[in-house]
Amino acid sequence: MLSIILPSYNERESICRTIDEIIFVLNKAKLSFEIIVCDDNSPDETWKLIKDTYSSEKNVRVIRRMSEKGLSQAVIEGFSKAKGDYLFVLDADGQHDPSIIPKMFLELKKNDLVVGSRYVSGGGVGSWSKTRIFVSRCASYLAYPFMGKNKINDPMAGFFGLKKSLFNKLNLDVKGYKILLAIILASKRKLKIKEVPYVFRTRTAGESKLGFKVIFEYILMLMKFFISSNKELLTFAIVGFLGTIVNLLVMFLSVDIVHLPVLLSSAIAVEVSIIHNFLLNNFWTFTKRSISSSLFSRFLRFNFISLISLLITLVVVWLFTTYTSMWYLIAQAVGILLGFVINFLFNSRWVFKSE
Numbered sequence: 001m002l003s004i005i006l007p008s009y010n011e012r013e014s015i016c017r018t019i020d021e022i023i024f025v026l027n028k029a030k031l032s033f034e035i036i037v038c039d040d041n042s043p044d045e046t047w048k049l050i051k052d053t054y055s056s057e058k059n060v061r062v063i064r065r066m067s068e069k070g071l072s073q074a075v076i077e078g079f080s081k082a083k084g085d086y087l088f089v090l091d092a093d094g095q096h097d098p099s100i101i102p103k104m105f106l107e108l109k110k111n112d113l114v115v116g117s118r119y120v121s122g123g124g125v126g127s128w129s130k131t132r133i134f135v136s137r138c139a140s141y142l143a144y145p146f147m148g149k150n151k152i153n154d155p156m157a158g159f160f161g162l163k164k165s166l167f168n169k170l171n172l173d174v175k176g177y178k179i180l181l182a183i184i185l186a187s188k189r190k191l192k193i194k195e196v197p198y199v200f201r202t203r204t205a206g207e208s209k210l211g212f213k214v215i216f217e218y219i220l221m222l223m224k225f226f227i228s229s230n231k232e233l234l235t236f237a238i239v240g241f242l243g244t245i246v247n248l249l250v251m252f253l254s255v256d257i258v259h260l261p262v263l264l265s266s267a268i269a270v271e272v273s274i275i276h277n278f279l280l281n282n283f284w285t286f287t288k289r290s291i292s293s294s295l296f297s298r299f300l301r302f303n304f305i306s307l308i309s310l311l312i313t314l315v316v317v318w319l320f321t322t323y324t325s326m327w328y329l330i331a332q333a334v335g336i337l338l339g340f341v342i343n344f345l346f347n348s349r350w351v352f353k354s355e
């Protein structure tokens with residue numbers, strides 16, 4: 001059975017036409033289905049309209065959501081209450097063309113996910129303004145680096161289907177509009193995804209709810225995902241930053257308070273900051289890993305890699321300032337960055353290698 005979820009907010013002008021069209025298409029294709037409208041207690045009483053209009057249709061029901069409002073939350077609630085093995089989402093305003101659902105269903109049987117796509121051959125955005133096309137494309141490009149093996153042409157699509165079994169495996173906690181992208185990001189493994197083209201229709205009634213808040217929530221979602229999937233790298237960077245402060249502080253104490261020579265002070269400062277960084281990385285950055293090597297061997301290797309990355313920085317600065325006309329500060333910045341990357345890679349894959 002197919003479960004068709006229709007998220008709605010103030011759609012009384014167009015939702016019945018959308019539902020009737022879906023019923024027509026699915027009856028014609030002889031598919032068994034249920035339609036679940038997930039309405040966020042719309043002020044225009046869309047929920048009431050559905051209740052009254054389809055009271056005699058057993059397979060059309062409405063969930064009137066009184067809790068937190070939001071497109072993704074509404075869709076997730078619909079998914080979890082659905083009885084079918086195949087879950088679909090369409091906008092309630094009729095902008096998604098239901099006539100491709102039977103084709104999407106055929107594809108979904110062979111895949112994990114099927115997407116109604118505006119950006120594959122045969123698809124299109126209809127009468128969108130240039131600005132809207134631009135925003136949609138930018139949003140897609142922003143998402144690509146995060147999608148890994150699961151890249152698709154239209155990650156912003158709000159028209160898609162997935163197997164209930166896949167949904168059950170995911171632990172979705174999303175706000176905003178981008179429920180499809182959230183599903184793709186939450187799936188760690190490579191998914192089988194098929195895109196089916198359609199042309200996005202023009203809204204005939206009501207108005208779009210996509211505004212700045214939606215865009216802001218989207219960027220927040222990508223940032224959250226970036227942080228959670230790069231925790232070690234970010235912590236490592238913070239440790240490095242703290243280490244630099246420790247380095248400067250020790251240097252100051254050594255020269256100005258203890259009155260040791262500058263070069264000796266510098267060496268002491270470097271080693272103290274290495275010890276500081278090692279301890280923090282060992283007990284913070286990589287603490288979740290199960291590492292079999294001894295603490296001392298890790299410490300020696302950490303020292304070694306720290307020196308190597310220092311050398312790399314020096315070599316980069318030397319190369320750029322000798323053979324190009326690059327400003328020395330830019331050269332130093334490039335050197336530090338390269339040193340940092342190498343430092344992180346070797347620490348994460350060698351010094352703190354998990355079993």
Ligand code: GDD
Binds near residue numbers: 008209
């Ligand atoms: N329950 C609920 N709660 N439904 C909502 C909410 C909400 O907070 N906000 C919007 N909806 C419903 C609308 O009633 C509509 O049925 C559907 O979600 C899409 O909202 P629109 O406001 O019509 O979005 P759009 O047409 O501008 O955006 C379309 O393109 C986007 C990609 O560019 C949609 O297809 C989006 O899903 C898609 O991401």
Ligand code: MN
Binds near residue numbers: 093095203208
């Ligand atoms: Mn719409």
